[in-house]
């Protein structure tokens with residue numbers, strides 16, 4: 001086996017000592033801690049200012065290891081794990097007692113995923129505990145897709161960020177589990193519903209909101225910039241309410257003719273939804289740091305990853 005890199009050894013040592021480490025994955029960067037160490041897990045909630053009712057995903061590197069933490073894996077979920085892991089899918093499984101209530105916010109199920117990033121996989125292989133890791137952003141704010149994003153927001157609260165470059169998917173994992181004997185998607189994400197349905201047939205979609213305790217954390221307002229966010233149709237209805245110098249645009253493929261180019265961010269000029277997903281959080285962050293008051297957003301086609309992109313855009317606009 002090749003020698004383990006210095007940066008991975010550093011991350012490993014800190015995690016073993018119960019510290020927090022910024023973790024690259026293919027979806028977004030995570031804020032990782034030893035999932036079996038309650039004190040370390042508590043630090044995650046503190047650093048993110050995350051409410052304790054919002055459970056964490058645990059990360060490991062093989063289906064074999066997943067079995068150490070859960071009572072059993074229902075057949076369809078095992079099929080999905082085999083097909084798409086490592087990758088942007090998280091499954092909800094009945095937890096064993098070794099996983100604490102702190103991780104699952106008291107729920108019976110634990111969320112598990114195998115991230116597809118060479119550095120995190122190597123790190124996970126080198127340790128003998130799973131990593132609890134939410135997205136590495138302050139609770140409710142835009143998720144991070146580069147080490148710099150993590151540094152900007154949580155740098156002071158973190159001992160180390162393992163830099164794995166820009167995230168290749170750019171949207172959080174798709175969360176799936178059984179509800180009333182039906183496969184149910186709880187969060188649209190980096191694995192499209194179409195890809196899942198090709199393997200296991202029709203799945204249910206759970207509408208989540210702040211009033212739905214069965215899907216904690218999937219709050220109506222999330223992924224939100226500090227600026228006011230409005231849909232283009234609302235802008236079109238009252239264009240003179242806005243000073244064009246103080247307006248930015250996050251669009252799919254075409255710029256708005258009446259705004260300065262510097263105030264616009266196009267997710268994918270070639271209309272490629274994978275590229276749009278990769279650019280989404282970068283674009284929201286870019287516009288959030290401009291000297292503007294309002295961000296106009298445009299939804300993308302509601303197919304493939306477009307469904308998850310639109311989900312994030314709607315939450316970014318919700319107040």
Ligand code: TXA
Pocket residue numbers: 025027028029030031054055056057090092104107109110111113115133134135136171172173175186214215216217218
């Ligand atoms: O792509 C991802 O999933 C990233 C990377 C870092 O792996 N992680 C991530 O974690 O997005 P976080 O904490 O930002 O979002 C996880 C969501 C939470 O909103 C939570 O409500 C849901 O997963 N979740 C976790 N455990 C759950 C459970 N037992 N039942 C229902 N929902 C759960």
Ligand code: MG
Pocket residue numbers: 134135143
């Ligand atoms: Mg998050």
